[in-house]
Amino acid sequence: MKIQHITYLSLGTNQGNKLENLQNAINLIDDNVGGIQKISSIYKTPSWGFNGEDFFNICIKVATNLEPEILMISLLKIEDKLGRERSSKEGYQDRNIDIDILLFNDEIIFSKTLIVPHSKMLQRKFVMIPLVEIAATVIHPIVKKQISACLQDCDDSSEITITDQKLQRPIPISEKYNYMAIEGNIGAGKTSLVKMISEEFNAKMVLERFADNPFLPKFYEDKERYAFPLEMSFLADRYQQLTDDLAQFDLFKNFIVSDYYIFKSLIFAQVTLQKEEYLLYRKMFDLMYKEITKPDLYIYLYQDTERLLENIKKRGREYEQKIEPNYLKQIHNGYKNFIKTEKSLNLQVIDVSKMDFVHNRVDYVKIVNLIKHF
Structure with missing residues (x-):
């Protein structure tokens, strides 16, 4: 911090x-x-x-x-x-x-x-x-x-x-929102942004525990075989993590920011699962979704496919290096359809394709101000 x-x-x-x-x-x-x-x-x-x-x-x-x-x-x-x-x-x-x-x-x-x-x-x-x-x-x-x-x-x-003239105090995002979810495609920079916002605004972080999922490396080797167990395990883990972490606010941190939202599970499942598997998966998802706290603001970070591939290569996770551009485009299309149809969320799209907010303070401040004035 x-x-x-x-x-x-x-x-x-x-x-x-x-x-x-x-x-x-x-x-x-x-x-x-x-x-x-x-x-x-x-x-x-x-x-x-x-x-x-x-x-x-x-x-x-x-x-x-x-x-x-x-x-x-x-x-x-x-x-x-x-x-x-x-x-x-x-x-x-x-x-x-x-x-x-x-x-x-x-x-x-x-x-x-x-x-x-x-x-x-x-x-x-x-x-x-x-x-x-x-x-x-x-x-x-x-x-x-x-x-x-x-x-x-x-x-x-x-x-x-x-005098009787008044000035307006700008409201910081830590006062404007209790719970903010930041989403994006693989390599969009959502986790980096969440960490930066958490550090600056003393927010409680909820980070996806993808590194602990034993099915993830296997999925990238054999998508058809491991898609269903992967998506089910992610759904269960995301549900439990969000349920536990959002149930109680930290004594000194009443602002929560996460690098995913439960709807991510449905978006990826639409891309990876066969029709019959998806129908079964959707029944489980709908039951869990009713119980999940909705974010005050849902942010989607848009990053073009070329930059996504560059970021994936830079962070060096071995099991991600075989991700193909078409898979990333399918994921983005899933998010795009979600954004078009989802009416219940306070939803903001931020294009970060030409930004380097991790290394450029000006870009980071620009994103924070876009969120603040949304």
């Missing part, structure tokens, strides 16, 4: 549509930095240190996996993306967005590029008032006082006015 850091940020704007500037910054922080846990009210304040338009100021609490220096770089990129123009002039100036790191865990950081806690935060009511709203009992690591007490010591006499 990645280490989750808690950071408090100050956001300010005094140009253009100020409410929109703040909301856009919040959305980009949520997409690229980490989940936003709290947002203060919006406070209107006079420009500080220069003559200019009034500012809208807020503070936010963010849970992030980023280390401080990387966090700062990410925030600067967000400012640039929102059109902030930097000037070589000294002193304070108008700006459409300004994002500052106030606190990072309880750390004290003095480097060439970053000082945390922010060196001037205790002198600014436009920072301290919104910060107290969301972090009153947090201890300032240098002065060793609660933020609420630090505000009482602040001698800034600026006029600060709370």
Whole structure:
């Protein structure tokens, strides 16, 4: 599991549509930095240190996996993306967005590029008032006082006015869903994605136990002979695993993500079984399916056949190396028919054919944001 850091940020704007500037910054922080846990009210304040338009100021609490220096770089990129123009002039100036790191865990950081806690935060009511709203009992690591007490010591006499305008907090996928199933063809990357999401969002993983199935290597050698025992053993194992794992949520992990769903059994059985075998199999499946918890979101990762074969070759499972392109196409067609006809599931298709989300953080973030905004 990645280490989750808690950071408090100050956001300010005094140009253009100020409410929109703040909301856009919040959305980009949520997409690229980490989940936003709290947002203060919006406070209107006079420009500080220069003559200019009034500012809208807020503070936010963010849970992030980023280390401080990387966090700062990410925030600067967000400012640039929102059109902030930097000037070589000294002193304070108008700006459409300004994002500052106030606190990072309880750390004290003095480097060439970053000082945390922010060196001037205790002198600014436009920072301290919104910060107290969301972090009153947090201890300032240098002065060793609660933020609420630090505000009482602040001698800034600026006029600060709370507004009635509201900002929307983006909802992370770990709050939006209790149970999410990620499916895909052989080699689509579903297990890798499940592990990455579990690590980032502290989710409980349910991974298919295919490696323990004694019929799988035999099936790839003689499909006709071993198809039925293979599919029946998979069905029984998937049913028991999902029944056991979904029956109780982990005390500290109320978000479950799995790399398969029970319907996978039916899709593969349609491809591998003879007609009479499939009819018998379907009776067993229907009995079990009634008892299985349905996912809040079902995701199908589409990967083209060429990439599937490349991925299968790379991971090097000996018994998979004889899988033929036509077999993968049959499996995909089974999923495609399922997607077209299944109306009871909240179902999302994500094309990952041109992505490398395992090695490219940008691709991974794109997938997470597609899920989040679905």
